[in-house]
Amino acid sequence: MLTREQNETLVRVGSGNPMGDLFRLYWIPFYPTDGLSIDGQPKRVKLLGEDLVAFRDSEGRPGLIANACPHRGAPLMFGRNEECGLRCVYHGWKFDVDGKVIDMPAEPSESGLKDSVRAKTYPCRERNGVLWTYMGPGEPPPLPEMEWNLVPDANVFVSFRVQECNWLQALEGEIDSAHAPILHGRIDNQGAISDWVASQDLQPKFECLEQPFGLSIASRRSIGDDTYYWRVNQFLLPFWTLVPPQSKFPELSGHAWVPMDDENTLCLMFSYTPAGPLYPRMRELLADGHRGRETGHASRYCYDPQPATVPYGDFRTKFTPESGYGFDYASQRDTWFSGMPGLWVQDAACQTGVSPIVDRTQEYLSASDMGIVRARRKLLGAAGAYRERGVAPPSASDPEMFMVRSVSLHLPAEAVWSEATASFMKAELGADFGYTP
Ligand code: FES
Numbered sequence: 001m002l003t004r005e006q007n008e009t010l011v012r013v014g015s016g017n018p019m020g021d022l023f024r025l026y027w028i029p030f031y032p033t034d035g036l037s038i039d040g041q042p043k044r045v046k047l048l049g050e051d052l053v054a055f056r057d058s059e060g061r062p063g064l065i066a067n068a069c070p071h072r073g074a075p076l077m078f079g080r081n082e083e084c085g086l087r088c089v090y091h092g093w094k095f096d097v098d099g100k101v102i103d104m105p106a107e108p109s110e111s112g113l114k115d116s117v118r119a120k121t122y123p124c125r126e127r128n129g130v131l132w133t134y135m136g137p138g139e140p141p142p143l144p145e146m147e148w149n150l151v152p153d154a155n156v157f158v159s160f161r162v163q164e165c166n167w168l169q170a171l172e173g174e175i176d177s178a179h180a181p182i183l184h185g186r187i188d189n190q191g192a193i194s195d196w197v198a199s200q201d202l203q204p205k206f207e208c209l210e211q212p213f214g215l216s217i218a219s220r221r222s223i224g225d226d227t228y229y230w231r232v233n234q235f236l237l238p239f240w241t242l243v244p245p246q247s248k249f250p251e252l253s254g255h256a257w258v259p260m261d262d263e264n265t266l267c268l269m270f271s272y273t274p275a276g277p278l279y280p281r282m283r284e285l286l287a288d289g290h291r292g293r294e295t296g297h298a299s300r301y302c303y304d305p306q307p308a309t310v311p312y313g314d315f316r317t318k319f320t321p322e323s324g325y326g327f328d329y330a331s332q333r334d335t336w337f338s339g340m341p342g343l344w345v346q347d348a349a350c351q352t353g354v355s356p357i358v359d360r361t362q363e364y365l366s367a368s369d370m371g372i373v374r375a376r377r378k379l380l381g382a383a384g385a386y387r388e389r390g391v392a393p394p395s396a397s398d399p400e401m402f403m404v405r406s407v408s409l410h411l412p413a414e415a416v417w418s419e420a421t422a423s424f425m426k427a428e429l430g431a432d433f434g435y436t437p
């Protein structure tokens, strides 16, 4: 349970709020590079409560500019993207990717106004199919070295979708692995997760380990007499979670839970194999879903594109609070424990909860919530240290700290998980797991 003040601190993402300022110390992945074409339609974006427009100019440079035109506030999402700039349709002011005014057609040429106006923009970088921006103070640090964003294209699958809740609810859902065999379980005993149910261990024991990048959250399940199945999830400041591989098609995956505003989250998911191409069948499943149901990724069939005025309109899905997430009570009897089809949909339905911002003064935390408690403490500590003493977390300026993997491992009962998994937690480009997941 949190106090009202603590909850407020964690959920408010606008500039000037403790968490809002902490997020702004880090690079933020915000769009797939192929979502913006040269001189193509600008896309409305919302990040950390700020109303923005992303576009790609005639030379291929990406731009991220405030939606409100600096003249009299017309929306630049309607802008004409032409000849190396975005032109406001109201009075024709035109801006380049750095926010410089390059034309004011209705202004006398002797007026110096052009040189004194500047649109607000944020720097963008592209790496391996993903656009990143830095919205913070001073010079941007180097891009974080995250393995999923550094491996060859063939090794990775990335998807984007919007979820209609505060970022922390979504992040907490991936820290908490106790829910997996329950929420994602099946009545018809299909799938890998159902094996955990079959093993009758629905009560994993949790242990956490403080890390310079955040937190390792280990869960232990009994498999037979002298063996434990350990799954180590990672939480990386400020909004990253890494999930361990499953045995059948072992791949590493995880999320950036990027706050669009206090009540909406851009969920970037990545799945990759560290040492070779992603299994073709796996890529197909992630992209298409399986017989109409979703995997952890948003499939191409789940999108419900919205008009240009809706932020991240291309990444809205059919599965929303309004549509009921495809909930079907009858299917609880014979197929899905939850009555909802597909992994991320089940997660989203529960994470989104009864309101976009959960009232954490009213919850009863249980033994399986240890990772969540520790992650909140970490976030409050980091946000407080920066606000009160100006001390940023070490990972804000150290890109190598992001070279981390999640781990799943069978270990003899007497083994110390943190020692046995330590070397497997370090990501090394091109290197395989180092164990059999
Ligand atoms: S409001 Fe954009 S040019 Fe006038």
Ligand SMILES: [Fe+2]
Binding pocket: 173, 179, 180, 183, 184, 343, 347
């Ligand atoms: Fe889940």
